[in-house]
Amino acid sequence: MDFELTHEQRLVREMARKFTDEEIVPVARENDMQCRFPREILQKMAPLGLLGTIIPEEYGGAGLDFISHAIVTEEIGRGCSSVRTTLSVQVSLVELLILNWGTEEQKKSYLPRLCSGEIIGCFGLTEPNAGSDVASVSTSAVRNGDKWVLNGAKTWITNAGVADVAIIIARIAGTKRHEGLTAFIVERDKVQGYETRNIENKLGLRASNTAEIILQDCAVSEGAVLGGVGDGFRLAMSGLDNGRFSVAAGCVGTCQACIDASVSYARERVQFDKPIGSFQLVQDMVARMVVETEAARLLVYRAAHVKNKGGKSTLETSIAKYFASEAAQRVTYMALQIHGGYGYSNEFPVERHYRDARVSTIYEGTSEIQKLIIGRETLGLKAFY
Numbered sequence: 389m390d391f392e393l394t395h396e397q398r399l400v401r402e403m404a405r406k407f408t409d410e411e412i413v414p415v416a417r418e419n420d421m422q423c424r425f426p427r428e429i430l431q432k433m434a435p436l437g438l439l440g441t442i443i444p445e446e447y448g449g450a451g452l453d454f455i456s457h458a459i460v461t462e463e464i465g466r467g468c469s470s471v472r473t474t475l476s477v478q479v480s481l482v483e484l485l486i487l488n489w490g491t492e493e494q495k496k497s498y499l500p501r502l503c504s505g506e507i508i509g510c511f512g513l514t515e516p517n518a519g520s521d522v523a524s525v526s527t528s529a530v531r532n533g534d535k536w537v538l539n540g541a542k543t544w545i546t547n548a549g550v551a552d553v554a555i556i557i558a559r560i561a562g563t564k565r566h567e568g569l570t571a572f573i574v575e576r577d578k579v580q581g582y583e584t585r586n587i588e589n590k591l592g593l594r595a596s597n598t599a600e601i602i603l604q605d606c607a608v609s610e611g612a613v614l615g616g617v618g619d620g621f622r623l624a625m626s627g628l629d630n631g632r633f634s635v636a637a638g639c640v641g642t643c644q645a646c647i648d649a650s651v652s653y654a655r656e657r658v659q660f661d662k663p664i665g666s667f668q669l670v671q672d673m674v675a676r677m678v679v680e681t682e683a684a685r686l687l688v689y690r691a692a693h694v695k696n697k698g699g700k701s702t703l704e705t706s707i708a709k710y711f712a713s714e715a716a717q718r719v720t721y722m723a724l725q726i727h728g729g730y731g732y733s734n735e736f737p738v739e740r741h742y743r744d745a746r747v748s749t750i751y752e753g754t755s756e757i758q759k760l761i762i763g764r765e766t767l768g769l770k771a772f773y
């Protein structure tokens with residue numbers, strides 16, 4: 389493993405950094421306050437290739453490697469976790485699932501439009517009674533002539549209220565647990581019986597859209613099946629593997645934003661006639677923030693390295709996601725602490741980062757689920773539930 393970024397990766401970082409500083413940071417606070425989904429930011433990201441980092445050029449993407457993909461995700465996450473969450477779902481879940489599991493026709497039909505921002509995607513797995521236990525999904529898919537008819541409800545789906553296309557995981561009627569789960573690509577404008585209801589008043593990610601999806605006799609064609617009938621569980625797991633990687637990279641960005649804000653504040657803020665950064669206990673917090681962030685970044689790059697080689701990266705990805713998301717809790721806490729009372733208001737960005745970071749140990753598999761995966765992969769034994 390090479391610890392130096394390549395020339396191309398450095399250029400990607402410069403470009404994503406500049407974009408974040410010019411287009412995302414200045415509006416992040418206002419969008420958070422207004423709970424406003426910033427669609428115009430996505431439109432500006434597309435021409436730079438930021439909506440299709442990892443997707444091959446033949447399908448409209450930028451054809452970058454996984455380390456570049458992590459760098460972009462980190463930089464966007466440094467500016468705003470709401471935008472980063474939208475991006476994670478669009479690229480790491482929806483686009484990569486279609487790239488890895490789709491037919492040539494599906495790839496040609498959806499990927500260029502997703503990469504250009506013409507359409508927004510979402511990934512509908514979670515249900516009111518199926519969260520960590522993915523195999524308990526109960527949304528049903530029943531064959532009717534040459535159609536599949538979907539019935540059920542999805543909840544906590546990022547982008548669902550603004551998405552044009554959804555990957556829905558449903559159960560072929562009569563099957564149990566992992567067997568029979570199947571993914572369907574549902575185009576909102578082309579079906580009946582597809583409703584969404586926004587979830588309001590979230591603790592954080594207020595500029596990210598989160599919604600329920602209600603499917604009532606929603607008929608889709610045979611061509612809507614993504615992967616094979618019965619492949620839904622494996623497909624969902626492979627999607628989460630890439631989604632988790634993206635969350636981990638985004639958490640590194642959140643941590644970096646907290647370091648930048650805290651260093652600047654600790655140099656300026658004077659108490660006892662000295663900048664607070666000169667107090668050893670404040671330096672202790674800064675040092676711990678830096679170590680947490682560097683360790684998280686290296687774990688993300690290590691997972692990216694394994695992904696670049698095309699190998700199985702479940703263990704490396706779960707280690708990176710677990711560590712980076714838990715590090716983000718500690719780092720955002722310390723950043724707010726360094727800001728004292730001012731950190732408790734949205735005058736400074738650390739308050740938003742603190743709230744936004746909280747979900748990272750929950751979505752794309754909780755920290756407990758990551759530990760179960762790490763334990764299983766290490767022991768070769770599935771934990772007993």
Ligand SMILES: Cc1cc2nc3c(=O)[nH]c(=O)nc-3n(C[C@H](O)[C@H](O)[C@H](O)COP(=O)(O)OP(=O)(O)OC[C@H]3O[C@@H](n4cnc5c(N)ncnc54)[C@H](O)[C@@H]3O)c2cc1C
Nearest residue numbers: 511512513514519520544545546750751752753754756773
């Ligand atoms: C803002 C936001 C955006 C989201 N976006 C999406 C999305 O785009 N698509 C999507 O499909 N879902 C999405 N989710 C859902 C998310 O993935 C789930 O919330 C998550 O998987 C946890 O499921 P749950 O909330 O049902 O919690 P539960 O599974 O009910 O877990 C509750 C608690 O029990 C623990 N627990 C559960 N099982 C075990 C076990 N076997 N051993 C030990 N502890 C256990 C959990 O770790 C947790 O602490 C989103 C959620 C949020 C909050």
